[in-house]
Amino acid sequence: MASVSYTLSHRLPSASIQETLQKLSLELDVSTDRIRTIIKQFNIEMEKGLDHEGATLSMIPSFVTGRPTGMETGRYLALDLGGTNLRVCEFDLQGQGGKYSVRQQKYIVSEQLKSGEMRYLCDFMADCVDNFISERGADHLVEALQLGFTFSFPVFQTGINRGTLMHWTKGYNCTGAVNRDVVVMLQDAFLRKNLNIHVAALVNDTVGTLMAHTYLYPETTIGVILGSGTNACYYEKMTGIKKWKYGSDFDDMVINTEWGAFDNERRVLPLTMYDNKLDRESINPRQQVFEKMISGVYLGEIVRNAIIYLVDQRILFDGQSSRDLNKQWGLETAYMTTILADNDAFTLASTQHVLQDILMVPSTTLQDRQVVKHICELVARRAARLSAAGIAAILSHTGDIDRPSVVAIDGSIYEFLPGFEAQMLDTLKELFGDTIEDRVKFGLMKDGSGFGAAILAMVAHRTTRSS
């Protein structure tokens, strides 16, 4: 084998390829200045959302006030819908500074259920819960089981266990759900199955993640999801929630920002033709613009669009694509993880496996694989920088940027994309200096959304019983 140098630039023979790649790098870059502009706009949009309904950032009051102490006890169910799977869990909260045990089961939500009637989806969820609880015997059913429902879509909340779906995201599109109370629909499905279960709390996954992490680390201030979708929540002072119409005996409340919709007006985000193509062909064009640049449902498709563009210019694969690569959503974001983790510079064998064995591209050269890896790096880096911008905007809004604070994060993008967390931290350092690392900490809260829902079910149940 000829001896070659494997940095990308050394392997590129033609000036036109160099030029194309440089253009791509520029397009997918988010400069520090641009990030500052994004943060500024983010803060403006946050204020609008706190002021009135109908703003781009929904800034939804969650009805969650106060923080768990880690002393909470009891057995509670959680039902978690919104990512790739449906999860049913039973938590045994043991207090003693955050001790608990959990039993859980995952169920796959078929594409058919995701776009069928909401009633069928609710029946499916009730079946899964039925299956889960029947495994441990019926003795517990004499008294109603209390359940926290993590429903990770934009919901206009009207109480701790009340809320109407505003619109679907992340590829879900069930009929008969928008503008309807999702708790009532789920509760009806339990009734149809004669299940003695009470939905005590309706919880966004960001809020669940924040609660779960706070149960373990009380200094937590923000909950973030970087998974199939993306979003964040944080504690806001009641005086800051101008649109709040109910009374308040508490100082602050968790606000679900629904940041995935940030910049739907396309004022500040650096959108490329690959993003535009994805958006145009999605089931929710012009919506969730920020989410579409960051989260797991979409990143692979951005990469695919960029690859296809280079194939058409005969820069990749000698101009040959494949049926699988040509298919919308054909390149799953999970493949990006494999490609980014491929450190075998001499062969890029895992990248070759993804391209040739999974996506059935007839043949690839090492240079092809280097270019594909580079595209993945650019798309992932941009997502990390934008995620950091969102977090920085919230920390600036609350003033926590100058104080020690912990950001609880969950989701496959954060957990599995190599280098993602480091790039987020680097972006914060770029913006606020190296000392930011001493103040702001990221904490992975794996599967926290269900756990948080169980904690909130407990709090809500106790409150109802004592009132």
Ligand code: BGC
């Ligand atoms: C939803 C949010 C959710 C996020 C992460 C978004 O698509 O609108 O409610 O928190 O995904 O799952």
